[in-house]
Amino acid sequence: MKRLRYGGILALLGFLVACGGGPAAPPQIVAAYPADGARGVRKNEAIVVTFDRSMDRSATEAAFSLWDPDGKPLSVQFAWEDGDRRMRVTPSQPWRYSDTDQPVYYRYRLSTGAKSAGGAPLAQAFEARFATLRKLEWKKTSSPVLDGAVSDLGYVNNDPSGATAYILAYVGDFASNRALRAFFVFELGDFPPEAVELDQARLRVWLKAKYGSPEADLGSLSLARVDLGAGLDKDDYQAPALGNPLEISPGWVVGAWRELDVSPLFAAAWGEDADRLDLRFAFEVASDWDSAADRLDLATGEYATYAPELVVRYYAP
Ligand SMILES: [Ca+2]
Ligand SMILES: [Ca+2]
Secondary structure (H helix, E strand, O other): OHHHHHHHHHHHHHHHHHOOOOOOOOOOEEEEEOOOOOOOEOOOOOEEEEEOOOEOHHHHHHOEEEEOOOOOEOOEEEEEEOOOOEEEEEEOOOOOOOOOOOOOEEEEEEOOOOEEOOOOEOOOOEEEEEEEOEEEEEEEEOOOOOOEEEEOOOOEEOOOOOOOOOOEEEEEEOOOOOEEEEEEEEEOOOOOOOOOEEEEEEEEEEEEEEEOOHHHHOOOEEEEEEOOOOOOOHHHHHOOOOOOOEEEOOOOOOOEEEEEEOHHHHHHHHHOOOOEEEEEEEEOOOOOOOOOOEEEEEEOOOOHHHOOEEEEEEEEO
16 A cells, blocks of 8 residues: 555656656766776866756756875866756866876766756766776887998998898997998887877987997987888988987997987877888987097897887877
8 A cells, every 4th residue: 555655656746747847857967978987088188977958057066076096086177068968077187197007097976966957956976987098118129130230331231131140230430431320120010009198218229339439529419210111221321310310418338228218209100100110320420530430339139138129108098
C-alpha cells in the first residue's frame, strides 16, 4: 500500500513537471571536457561544461571546485556561452605537466549547488579527474653509415662500402691547411608519433682529441641542420644550412662528453616531419694557414661506447 502511494506521488510530480507547473526539472550536464579519465590535456585548454538549459551563473560558479595534482584548490575564471548553457573555466595558471612518465591528475567538481536559471539544482554532483601530458625520453645514436667528415677538397672521411673505417669526425684544419667539417646523422623514423610537445633535444658528443687551438684561431663554431641527401658526399662541406645555425660556445674537454641543446634544430626537423636530423659542425674560418693542426676530433657512430647521441625529452599523453 505504501509503495503504491509513493509511485502515485512520483507520477504526480512527473505530471506537474510535464505541465510546466511545480518544481522545474533538474538541469542535466550534456558534455564535460576534459571527460573523467581523460589524458594528455594540454597547457592552455579550458574546462568546458555544457548543460541542457540556461544556468544561474553565480550559483553554478559557486558550486564549481578545482584541485591541482597535490589536492590544492585552484582559483579559476569563468566565461559563459550559448545563452548561459555552456560554462568555460580557465585556471589562473596553465596546467602543469608531469616531470616523469607517470601522469599527474587534476580534479574538478560541480556540486548540487549548481542551479538552472529557473532555480532547479543539479540532481547530483558531477566530478571528473583528468591527466595532463607526461614527460618521456627518446634516444638515438648517430647513424654510422652516414656520419663522418668532409674536407674543403671534397674528401669524404667515411668508408662508403662498409662505413666502419672512421671512428672520428674532424672539424677544423690539418697541418696541410686543409679544412674539415664534421657531420652527425640521426634517423627520426621511430621518434614516437604520440609526442605532442618538445621539452628539450640534446646532442651528446665525445671529444676524443683536440689539436692546436681551433676555438681561438678559427672563429666561431656553428652547428647547422643540413640535408645530406642520399649520403655523405663531397658537396656536403658546402651544403646550405636549413634555418639558423646554433653558435657553440668554447668549452670542449678532451676525453669528455659535451651536451649541447639542439632543441631548435630538432624542432624544425620534427615540424617538417623529416625522417632524419642531419647536423654539421663547422668553424667560421676554414684554416688559419699556420701549417699546424687546429681541430676537434669527435667520436662518430662507429665509435662503440662513445657514439654520439640525440636525447629528446618530449611530452605525450
Ligand atoms: Ca660514419
Ligand atoms: Ca691550422
